[in-house]
Amino acid sequence: MKFVTQPTLLIDSKKVISNIRRMKRKADESGVVFRPHFKTHQNLQVAEFFRQEGVSKITVSSVSMAEEFASQGWNDITIAFPVNLREMDQINQLAKKIQLNLLVDSVFTIRFLDQHASNHLTTLIKIDTGYHRTGLLPSDPEIDNILKEIASSPKLTFGGFLTHAGHTYQTKEKAEILDIMEQSREQLISLKHHHERFYPEFIISYGDTPSCSLATHFHGFDEIRPGNFVYNDVMQLHLGACSPGDIAVVTACPVVSIIKEREELAIYGGAVHLSKEHIEADQGFQLYGYVVRLDGDLRWSDPIPGAFVYSLSQEHGLISMPKKELLTFKPGDLVGIMPIHSCLTANLLRENFLMI
Amino acid sequence: MKFVTQPTLLIDSKKVISNIRRMKRKADESGVVFRPHFKTHQNLQVAEFFRQEGVSKITVSSVSMAEEFASQGWNDITIAFPVNLREMDQINQLAKKIQLNLLVDSVFTIRFLDQHASNHLTTLIKIDTGYHRTGLLPSDPEIDNILKEIASSPKLTFGGFLTHAGHTYQTKEKAEILDIMEQSREQLISLKHHHERFYPEFIISYGDTPSCSLATHFHGFDEIRPGNFVYNDVMQLHLGACSPGDIAVVTACPVVSIIKEREELAIYGGAVHLSKEHIEADQGFQLYGYVVRLDGDLRWSDPIPGAFVYSLSQEHGLISMPKKELLTFKPGDLVGIMPIHSCLTANLLRENFLMI
16 A cells, blocks of 8 residues: 555545446436546546446546547547537547537537537537526527527537536435426426427436435436536535445545644645535534544544534645544544545545545 | 637736735845745746746745755745655655755654654744644743754754744734734744744744735844735735735636626636635625636736626636626637635646746
């Protein structure tokens, strides 16, 4: 086992594989395509675990990620982000080699693609089913305008309607999460019924981990695109969408100082490793991560009760911890931090991880 | 001028040089050593601007940064972070080549260094003058214990007392910031007077941008270590520690969507580019950055009145903008984001910047 010197993302391969299998089985049982979002891990080894479970279509959130995974043999990629027209050259290069699916939300974008595409491109219309980040409301007349524009372009195909129900993250209980999925399903199915007379082959695609983790089935959708479930994190735990044992990553951080009078540990592990993502805890403080013990094989315990990361600066983290636990640590030890948002932590530690 | 395709940190070299000169002149006038913190920029070109202004001693916040700058010829480096004992091998390698100054706050750490150092090391005691992140309170008896332990070690030298007055960031007005500096100065000078009978040659070192930017002099200190002033940011602006024209970086982001009904722009530029650092704005929303226009040379305007980044996810940013301004943008344009905390943004865009 490598000697950990700096903040390092520990990835538990067994938990990762188990998380993948659970979601894949549920997708298979519902007969929907499982197109996982790879933005969470951005990791070539984790990508191989997906391949071993029979996954061949993937989602990413940037042209760069599409390039990275295309170079590793992934040849059906959806970039689930409003197409960035400034990367037209990169898009044309990619579309020469793989089945590339792009997101559109305006006639302007469609015309630009038609003018500048050097290859065939599949376009999906981004639908806003309530999250209000990007996408068109199902009632927006722009949808019909876009469809007409696609129909008149020899280079573009209509691939379907796609939504990300990210408003599940603003909920307080599981029933609300499943309600959001239900509302999204109804909106997408209604769009499908309305348009399938004219466009015989297109899909409706749904993404979002909390609802996909909690749902018992995905009937009605043609495709699901959850991403975070592969690692999970404290946010999923707080939403009730996973159990502590499903969290497949922690950040190993060196302890650098024991501050007895404040009952705190200072760690080498700050905003540039863990990210400033946090949860407003009921007790009025900001929660930047739970704290776990690491054994000699870098396997981790359940969270230490009463211990939490409450402050982060660039490289420092401060952990509040009951004195009895605190006194078992000394400078030079390692401690594990269970991430609030594993996508952001994994992105920061893309080049500093250990698969265990 | 390079065609910007992805979120890119634009660094205005004229503003950087002007920010460096202003602080250097003030340090020279007070006769103190100017040891700027390089964690803000972590950029070899910016480091050269400092060298051209006569700076030869620097501060960093990790062993990795010390290695990076040592490899570029910087040979007097303070790692202003409680020493990470798990990087003892790297520290020994560095100390062979350069004057390396480390931070200590316990007898345990001193004994460990004495046992494992293969070269001479200078140690500074970290003092907590009120920020309560790390360091010993000036009254802590551990200070005397550490000094005795250093005195008995042939490998270790006592370099002095060092503080970072980061609590200036929690203030509401300029007078409070200068008060904090004054209180830190008094505590460090008192420590110096108390110990200089026994240790004839050591320094007191002070860091923190808001107070160093606002102060008219640094009398009493031997050394100052501000970092953020080289770029500044919206946080410094809110603290009254810089003017908009002193902010030397913005992130150029592609516009990907115009959401007219909500009067919003969606940009390619999210938490992985800008960081989740934010300010709680008076109007009750979270401010993730101001918005500026970029001209053909990538030079930027003052912030667009009423426009701000109010939400970030992994790759998406959402900008609220008055309709009149909004309608001048289209997908594929660039917009500039003035960072809340330039250290975190510059860290995320370390490999994706343009010097203009």
